[in-house]
Amino acid sequence: MPLPNLPAADGPGAASRSVIPVRVRFAETDLMGIVHHSSYLLYFEEARVEYLARRGAVYLEWVARGMHFPVIDARCRYRTAARFYDLLEIETWIGEASRATVRFDYLARRGDDVVAEGWTLLACIDDARRPRRIPPEVLDQMLGPERQGVAPSIRPTTSSA
Amino acid sequence: MPLPNLPAADGPGAASRSVIPVRVRFAETDLMGIVHHSSYLLYFEEARVEYLARRGAVYLEWVARGMHFPVIDARCRYRTAARFYDLLEIETWIGEASRATVRFDYLARRGDDVVAEGWTLLACIDDARRPRRIPPEVLDQMLGPERQGVAPSIRPTTSSA
Amino acid sequence: MPLPNLPAADGPGAASRSVIPVRVRFAETDLMGIVHHSSYLLYFEEARVEYLARRGAVYLEWVARGMHFPVIDARCRYRTAARFYDLLEIETWIGEASRATVRFDYLARRGDDVVAEGWTLLACIDDARRPRRIPPEVLDQMLGPERQGVAPSIRPTTSSA
Amino acid sequence: MPLPNLPAADGPGAASRSVIPVRVRFAETDLMGIVHHSSYLLYFEEARVEYLARRGAVYLEWVARGMHFPVIDARCRYRTAARFYDLLEIETWIGEASRATVRFDYLARRGDDVVAEGWTLLACIDDARRPRRIPPEVLDQMLGPERQGVAPSIRPTTSSA
Incomplete structure (x- = not known):
């Protein structure tokens, strides 16, 4: 699987994106x-976890099935500085998937500005840390749309609403 | 100012509390x-920042006025373990205030369980790092209630709502 | 066990201290x-780990024996600011020990200045997270002096010497 | 400047490498x-700072001259897992340099194993965050050999030696 320099505009999951808000901590x-x-990398991870939660995928259930997804490669390009208390939106999708790996692509925006872009490549491994095939139904779930009401989540709103 | 072992049930800001959600990152x-x-300590800080934002206090405006609030003392007692993807609620209030310091108290809950409790003591200093008096209107704002619509914020909702 | 506001000048391990260097990261x-x-809290943890390593105590061996030492309480008082690339020295000793807990005390110095002081209280628990007694030989090892050549370690020297 | 997928075996600074030890924290x-x-990314940064310190380059002096080096791009490939208390050695060199950027390359080893490899691209900017040329004497210093006795540093030794 060739690795792109930057997030892919297309890819198997390009039609199913999520936008996850992250508030910059002091x-x-x-x-x-x-x-x-x-x-x-922390923001990308939070976005990836939330992307999966919105599709009903629960990381800890995968662990119970002996399925782990460590990051085996990562890239991040910084386009402009973000600052304290900025509200970033991390657009997240799957840019590439193979038998045993999946690459999440990210665009971090602040309003209309792209602050950073990157990707993380995850490998599917078993409890003994050997590569294993991603089960088709897991990949389908990953590539599919957000679902309604699957999990509590954090979303931006106006304050004190 | 005597420092308590644990958050104070009362105190000058006990009647004006905020509850800030924090999702545990991997x-x-x-x-x-x-x-x-x-x-x-990161969760307490995020809660403190959001507590202030909900009252219209903007840290960066304070910086522009030459007013800084470094943490000069901190305590945290851990009551039970929190885990990945737990949604914690950080109950936050001002447990004590003096001329030049303010102590934020915190209870971190997961549902009905208290996960941790603690406080952080902040000193008001100027650009030269000398102690300075907290302006009365700033303290009033800190001790007051949440306001409507003062700033964008992050609140927990159900997913994909 | 009463908890002190600050590190204890005496205590069961006061005679057996270690000084661990930590370089401030950007x-x-x-x-x-x-x-x-x-x-x-990261510096205190690094100091505690190294304090134990210098006495031949290996955390992972304890884990293999079903013995864990989570932090259940912590305090840190900040006396003056430390800055990037400061070389801090974390003086570390055991300020208190009971049947199932041990409190590490710390002084963080930069040259002659005390930058911060604090303590962390650790509980001994088993694999099921129940309190368990600290084995006497483990406590003796913890309270004893540094040993020669027990483990590779990191010490400050002049550069390129 | 083309960006490599992995650290370059050659490059302008390939002959002048440093190996910086980093102990994995809990x-x-x-x-x-x-x-x-x-x-x-923290280990790479620590290695980069120490690489520069061993050549007499002091980041804070650069800041005083209005010269900053933010990371504008980063890559890390993970080859095998590192664990708590592992002593990693971060081999660090300059893989590429241009008028206003410099790329540091890294190999993280544990004994003979390569644990991770990567690079970070740094841009030289002024106080107004505009790109500026890297002064030739600064680049020479960056590309040169380690010097004797330029700064206190942290080096691995055996414990309690």
Whole structure:
């Protein structure tokens, strides 16, 4: 599977995207006054987890089935600085999938600005850390649309509503 | 100002509490399979920032006025383990206030369980890091109720609603 | 066991202290230009791990014996700001020990300045997360002196020496 | 400047490498029992800072000259899991340099195993966040060999030596 430099505009999951809000924490900034570059991997992970939750996929159920998805490769390009208390929206989709890997692509936006873009490649492994095939119904679920009411979630609203 | 071992049930801001949801991130767990104890200081900080935002207080405006609030003391007692993807609710209020310090108290709950409790003592300092008096209108705002529509915020809802 | 506000000058392990160097990372600073207050819990943990390693105690062996030491309470008082690339020395000792808990006390110094001081209370639990007695030989090891050549470790030296 | 998928075996700084030890912290692991993938960006940063310190380059002096080096792109490929208390060695060199950017390449080893490999691309900017040329003497210093006794540093030794 060739790895792109940047998120793919198309790909198997391009039609089924989710947008997950993330509020920048104070602790995620550094002495340059901007979000530390490592924080984006945390945002991407939070977005990926929420993307899956909205499709009814529960990471801990996968663990109970002996299925784990460690990150085996990651890329992030920083386009402009994000700052404390910025409300970022992480657009998330599956840019590529193979028998035993799946690549999540991300665009981090603040309003109309793209703040960062990247991807993380995940491998499906068993309890002994050997590669295993992603079960077809799991992949279908990953590539499918958001579902209604599958899990409590965090969404942005106006304050004190 | 005497420092309590635990959050105060009363105190100047006890009548004006906020409850801020925080979803546990994967990265915030450790090899014991539970939330790492240092993560709670991040949750308390996120709750404090959101508590203030709901009252119209904007940290960056304070910075522009030469007013900073570093944490000068902190305590956290862990009552039970929290885990990945738990939705915690951080009940937050001001347990004590003096001329130049303010203490935020916190209860972290998961449903009916208290997961952790603690406080952070903040000092008001100027740009030269000297102690300064908290302006009365700032303290009033801190101690007051949540306001309507003061800032975008993140609230828990059901997914895909 | 009464919990002190600050590290104890005496205590069962006061005579057997270790000093562990920690270099402040860029990512551990925040937009105030100083070390974020949560970072000190990471420094205390690194110091505690190294304190134990210097006495031949190996955390993973304890895990294999079904013995875990989660932090159940923590306190940190910040005396002055630390900054990027500061070389801190974390003086570490056991300030209190009971049948099933042990409290590590810490002083974080930069040269002659005390930057922060605090303690963490650890509980001994079994694989089912029930309290268990700390085995006497484990406590003896914890309270004893540093040993020679027990494990590779990281020590400060001058660069490129 | 084309970006490689992996660290370059050659490049302008390939002859002047440094190896920086990093001990895995407990907090850097996750519930899979391995080092969280975001931690490697912290290790790479620590290695980069130490690489520069060994050549007499002091980040804060650069800041005083109005010269900053934010990360604008990053890649990390994970080859095998690292675990708590592993002693990693981060081999660090400059894989590419242009007028206003410099790319640091990294190999993270545990003994003979390559645990991870990656790079970070840094841009030179001024106080107004505009791109600026890297001064030739700064680039020379970056590309040059380690110097003797330029700064205190942290090096691995055997314990209690």
